Amino acid sequence: AQTVTQSQPEMSVQEAETVTLSCTYDTSESDYYLFWYKQPPSRQMILVIRQEAYKQQNATENRFSVNFQKAAKSFSLKISDSQLGDAAMYFCAQYQGGSEKLVFGKGTKLTVNP
Amino acid sequence: DTAVSQTPKYLVTQMGNDKSIKCEQNLGHDTMYWYKQDSKKFLKIMFSYNNKELIINETVPNRFSPKSPDKAHLNLHINSLELGDSAVYFCASRPLAKNIQYFGAGTRLSVL
Numbered sequence: 665a666q667t668v669t670q671s672q673p674e675m676s677v678q679e680a681e682t683v684t685l686s687c688t689y690d691t692s693e694s695d696y697y698l699f700w701y702k703q704p705p706s707r708q709m710i711l712v713i714r715q716e717a718y719k720q721q722n723a724t725e726n727r728f729s730v731n732f733q734k735a736a737k738s739f740s741l742k743i744s745d746s747q748l749g750d751a752a753m754y755f756c757a758q759y760q761g762g763s764e765k766l767v768f769g770k771g772t773k774l775t776v777n778p
Numbered sequence: 779d780t781a782v783s784q785t786p787k788y789l790v791t792q793m794g795n796d797k798s799i800k801c802e803q804n805l806g807h808d809t810m811y812w813y814k815q816d817s818k819k820f821l822k823i824m825f826s827y828n829n830k831e832l833i834i835n836e837t838v839p840n841r842f843s844p845k846s847p848d849k850a851h852l853n854l855h856i857n858s859l860e861l862g863d864s865a866v867y868f869c870a871s872r873p874l875a876k877n878i879q880y881f882g883a884g885t886r887l888s889v890l
Contacts, residue, residue, distance in 0.1 A: 697877045703819075707866060709881035753819055759877050764834060766811075766870075766879055768821040 666691055668758050670769035677746045678777050684731075685741045685772045687756030694718075696760040698732065698739045703771075704752040712754070715739065743774075751776045781805050784869050784882035791859055792890055798855045799885045801869030808874045809833075810852040812844060815866040815884070827852050856887075864889045 667690045677683035689698065700712040715723045715732050722730050727747075731740045743750055756769040782803045791797055803810065811834075812824040825844040826834035832844070841857045856863060869882040 699878075701881075707884045707886075709868060709870075709884075711878060711880075714878060755821065759879075761877075764809075764826060765823055767823075771819050 666758060666760060666763060666765065666767045668756050668767050668769040670756055670772050672772045673770070674773045674775070676775040676777060677743070679746055679748060681746055682742060682744045683746055683774065685743075685754050685756075685774065687739045687741070687769055689737050689739060689756070689758045691737070691758060691760055693760045693762050695762075696758055698730075699757040699759070699766075700728070700730070700739075700741045701755045701757060701768075702750075702752045703755065704749075709755075713741065746776050748776050748778060750774060782869055782871055782880050782882040784867075784885050786885060787883060788886050788888075790888045790890065793859055793861060795859050796855070796857045797859060797887070798853055799867055799869075799887070801852045801854070801882060803850055803869075803871040803880070805871060805873070805880065806850075807871035807880075808849060809872045810846065810849075811870040811872070811879065812852065812854050813868040813870065813881075815868060817865070821868070825852075825854075859887075859889045861889050863887060 696717045698715045702710045713725045727744045753771045755771045759766045809828045811826045815821045827846045829849045830846045843855045846852045866884045870879040872879045
């Protein structure tokens, strides 16, 4: 079964500090992709970062980076130099070609304090 | 210029009514999806179409019927609306060779 677990319903961080959001997943396939999406109050789903399972190198997009631990099935998101605009729900998601489904975790609500 | 557009953005209706939500993408993508986000923010796939053909049909009541007149459009029709159908419905699309889904802005459906 394809499952994604985000164990932190809420997190908070001070502006300019660093925060890490956790995600674990389960899959029986070797070919899959992992994503972090951001959903601000506007409710638009915005892709933050993507990781291909076959790549060992952790993906990075500006202030956003991931720690992909394939054996542990862990995919955490690190946000550096947090900004007020980073406040949002963050969803971890997994896509696998066999099922063609994108499965989401339940989300982590991130608050950024000034 | 919007890549994936959904209409309407908000929909308020009475129980028992029939309503449709429209989705259009101008990205030339082959695959389109409908997701439901419930009141606890949980997002779950409902349907997926590839070039007008249904490829994913999750356990969704048959009151929900997707229709894809062409590969740029995927509409969602809901019959006999119930209170539990209140949610935000997202449309998304994906190109054939890339596993990234692009989402519309969502339609907030409120059934009274």
